[in-house]
Amino acid sequence: MDGCTGKIEQEMRAGLRAFFTVPYLLDQxxxxxxxxxxxxxxxxxxxxxHYRAFGGTGAGIYRAAAAVEFMILSLDIIDDLQDKDNQETVWGRLSPDIALNIALGMLTLSQHLLLTADFPHERSGSAARLMNEQVLAAINGQTVDLLNNIESxxxxMEMIRLKSAGxxxxxxxxxxxxxxxxxxSEVRTYAEELGIAAQMKNDIRDVLNWDNKNDFWNRKKTLPTLYLLQSISDEQRWIADYFAERLQLADVVNRKEEIERIMEESGTLLYSSVRMRTHYYNYLDLVGKISLAPExxxxxxxMAD
Structure with missing residues (x-):
């Protein structure tokens, strides 16, 4: 795996230079x-x-890995444009139409790189279909996330299986x-467990990070906020009123310390951490059972560290 990252970077830069031919588009x-x-x-x-672990040889995998990273970057850009919560990125400072064009270009480039990598046509075609199916699943998951109307x-769990874990x-x-x-299928199973654990870890972080990405301020339905809403007492119903938009941010913005105390006393953070660790331990157990050499x-x- 030595030099892996550098080779993926080379493929990504070369792909942009080859297909983003308008100078401004290439620069941005x-x-x-x-x-x-x-x-x-x-x-x-x-x-x-995974390619190396399961016996794959040759340098074509770096082009395929670049394709995967372009898929992820394009979806990250689109998610940030939709969520409007990450203005510190390069794409967050661009006009939305240009940022969207870059994301669409990268998503298409992802498919092109994969289909032109040095693999038998049947395998590269199957990999392209797999990635297309996952992008479509992620779009469904992102729609659920944007609607923000989950109640359980x-x-x-279904949303994050479709999106981040998938x-x-x-x-x-x-x-x-x-x-x-x-x-x-066994690879999918343990990878999804890792993806679920990673998303839960992010959700715990985002409910405690009191900047503009904070999930409480943004009324996002995640594992911690769902548990919190189910655990509040009658005296704490103002939290439910805030999530139902019967109260505005100005009504609760000065109650940060109280919110943190309620999350601690309700067991919100403990419960979320235990659920996150459960999926992480499932990942460890499933990897241990797969038929691969110990190294x-x-x-x-x-990779989970």
Whole structure:
């Protein structure tokens, strides 16, 4: 896996230079990409790791991993445009029409890179279908997220299976499919468990982060806020009134310390943390059972750190 990230970055930069031919589009697209490259490229690295772990050889996987990362970046940009809650990014500072055009270009480029990578046509076609199916599932999950009308933990779980957990599974399955010709169900199962745990961890963070992305201020229905709404006493009904928009932000913005106290006393944070860790331990257990050499299992488990 040495040099994996650098090779994925090279493929992504080369893809933009080849197909974003309008200078302004290329400049802004490259700026969005460079912001993405400050992250660890987890999805692309998972694609490469699973390809190698299941016996895949050759350099074509780096192009496929770049395709996966472009899929993720394009959906991140679109999500931020819809949520209007991440204005500090490069794309958040662009006009929405230009940012959307960049996202659509990257999503299309994702498919092109995958279909032109050095694999048998049948395998690259199957991987492209898998990614298309996951993008469509993520669009369904994002619609549920935008409507923000879920009322139960079961509905929340289905949303993140469609969206964040499914996207992480798609990265792992793309590598597995390109190596073996099959999207192994056991890989999907453990990857979804990791994706669920990661999303729950983000939701715990976002309910405690009191900037403009805070899920309480934004009335977002997540595992912590759903549990909180089910746990409040009669004296705390103002929280339900706020989520039902019977109160406005100005009515509650000075009650941050009280909200934190209520979350602590109700067990909201403890419950959410336990649920998150349960899915993480499921991931560890499922990876332990898969038929792979110990060194590959260790590398897959290390991706969760």
């Amino acid at each position: 697209g490259m700026a969005c990409l460079e912001e993405k490259l400050r992250e660890a490229l987890l999805f692309g690295r998972l694609t490469v790791l 933990e079961e509905e929340y 996207l992480l599974a798609a990265a792992c399955l793309t590598g597995t499919l390109l190596a073996t010709g099959e999207p192994l 590959w299992k260790e590398q897959i488990l290390a």
